[in-house]
Structures are given as structure tokens and as C-alpha cells.
Amino acid sequence: MTTNMELLEDVLFAFRCKNERPSIDAVLDWTSRYPRFANEIREAAVLWAEMETQEDLNRPSPDDERLVAEARSAALSALHRASVPRPHAAEARSLAEAVRHAGVTAAELARQMSLPASVVSQVVRGKIMGATIPETFTRMLARLLGREIEWVRGHYPGGVIAAYSAVSGNGQTIGVSTSNSAELTFQESVMDANGIDEAQRRFWLEEA
């Protein structure tokens, strides 16, 4: 994976791991390395500085032990609940369903990819022609949804699996991943999006 293909999560995790403190130098270094995540890096540094200040202020309290006991018992309940089988992830028939199964929203996916939510939402709703979607986007989306890259690509409008599902679906429309609903190119969607900054736009139009 090249550095340009990293997700926001990877960048913030590395930023947190490689620096002892949210120092000025750390922010300078990381925002210049990842200009398209500059706002998120600054925000993370601010909240991180808040945690560090809080560590200086917080003093042990008798209530802490109750919190610990609750945390232990919540962990055991989570383990217990997990023994009840869940619907298998592979059952999703469209991107929209895969997004629901992954328990995320288009807005959260968009944040991770440093894209406006409108672009991600248009891809998920099958409004964007599959052939125009950059490989980088597909890889990121696959990782965020816990799917194979081929599976994601196959569910874009014009994709092989989407076309097949549309025919075999008992006359029922399956999701919206049918080739005739796609009207936009990925690039048009990025150009039209509000709230995208120059570094993000350049990345998605020129580098991705």
C-alpha cells in the first residue's frame, strides 16, 4: 500500500504512536506529510492535548472502582452476547446492504477516506459509473466494509455481479446497483461536492 492510499485512521494511529506528545513539531511534520488530512490531524492533536491536561488534573477517586467493576462486567456481557450467531456478512446483495452490515454510515466512511459524504453516498446508492471509480477508492471501501476488492467492484453499476443479480432477482430490483441508474462519473461527483478542500480535491482528481 502506498502512503497516498492510507485511510485517516491509519494516519491518526501512526501520528499518535510515533509522537510522545501532541507537540507543535509533530503537527507540523504530519500535516505536511498528509495535507489532505491536515484538519483531522490538527483536531486530533487538540483533543489529545485535552486528554494530557486531564491526566494532570484528575485525581484518584473512590468512584473509580465502581467504574472498573462495571467495565469488567460489561466485557463479560459482550462476550456472552457474541456467542449468539449473527447474520453472515457475505449475505449482502448491494453496497448499501454491506454498509449497513458493517455498522457504519456513509458519513463515517467519507471521513475515513477524506471525501465529502455526498460522493460516498452516491457511490453506495449506485449513482456513479463503476468504470470511473478510482482503484484507490475501491481498495479503501473494501477495507472499511471488510469485503474483498472484487466483491466491491462487482457491485458498482456496470459491474459483472451487479448485472447478474439484477437479472436473476425475480424481477425485484436489487439495491440500486443496476447499470441504468448510474448517471455521474466519480470525477463529476467530486467536482460538484460541497465542503471539499483543495488538498482533498487534488488528491481525488489527480493522484487517486
Place this chain on the structure above:
Amino acid sequence: MRNPDEWDRILGSGLLPSVRPEEIFVACRTLDRHADGKLVGELMAALAEIGARYLRKRVSANKPNGGTDIIHATLGKLQDAILIHEHPDAAGYAIGFFAKLDLRLLDQLRKTTKCSSRERPVEVDEEGQELEFPDLAAATPEQAMVLDELLQDVDPRKRHALVLTIAGYPAYTDRPDGVSIASMLGVSRKTAETWVREMRKLVLERIKE
């Protein structure tokens, strides 16, 4: 990788505190939950305790519900990363347990910061600026308590201006690539300077009381 018998021995002899949380996390994910359910439960509870103690220090007790909602929500994400087969956070917890936990805490702080701004305007004079800033870690428990209340009471942006001051950021810098409170918070030089001055004044007042 330790086998279940070794983990039992570690738990039995009270040696778990000497094991890195990253290793406990990996064990929780890889041990057989059916064959060794009791052991996995003990390790998950131990990891939740480590996480809860760490987060307790980093979250204000003046957040809603004593900060415990934020802590439990953050730990809930940790449980997901243990229990969901292909969870995107799993690799991170196995490499840097506390770093990953900080990122999930950050998500929660980001949410609460947006919906809790109680502004209380303050008269500012120019003199507060030059005074020495106190070392918070050395504050008495009473002072720490008042300061914590103050931090949670002001507009979150002013709180951020203060924590950045403590972290060594200047209110403003002339350098074109410069990082300052103004650039971090996306505000003008004048606003950043006013906030810093106001917060310093408040802190010094409260500490004196």
C-alpha cells in the same frame, strides 16, 4: 503465543499486570471462546479494567454522567474489536493498545464537544497575559477540582485554547508554516489571543480562591 494452560498459570499466580495489554488483546481474539470461555472472559475483563483505569485518567469527571458514558462507549468499541472477526481496529490494538484506545476516546470526545457548549463571557484585562502559568500536575486536589470544573464549563474552543497553551503552543506566529493556537483552531490572531488571555486569567483567579 501462549497456550491456555500458560494463561491459566499467569492468572493464577497474579502475574497478569506484567503482561503487555497488546498480548492480552491478541489472546482474547485467538483463544477458543467455546473451549476456553472462562479464560477468555477473565482476560477480557482484565483488559477492560486496564482500559477503564487508563481512560478514567484521561476523561474529566465533569463530563456528562461523570464521564462514565464516554468511557463505557470507548470500551464498547474495544469489545467489538475483540469479538468481531474481521474488525478494522484489531491490528491497531495488537500493536499499540493505548494509542488505539486514545483514537476511540477521541471519537467520543469529538461527539460530546459538539453538543455541549455553555458559554460564559468573561471580562478580560490585558495584564493576565504575562503571569506565570501554574503546573497543573502540582496543583492541590482542591485546585485540580476547581480547574477541571472550569475547563468543562467554558466554551470548548476556549478549553482547547487553554490545553494548547499548556502543551506549549503560542497564540499566534508570523511564520508562514507556523503552528499556533490560531491555526490549530482556525481562528484569527485576535480571537486566539483573547481566548488565551481570558483562560489564563480565569485559571489564575480560580487557583487563588
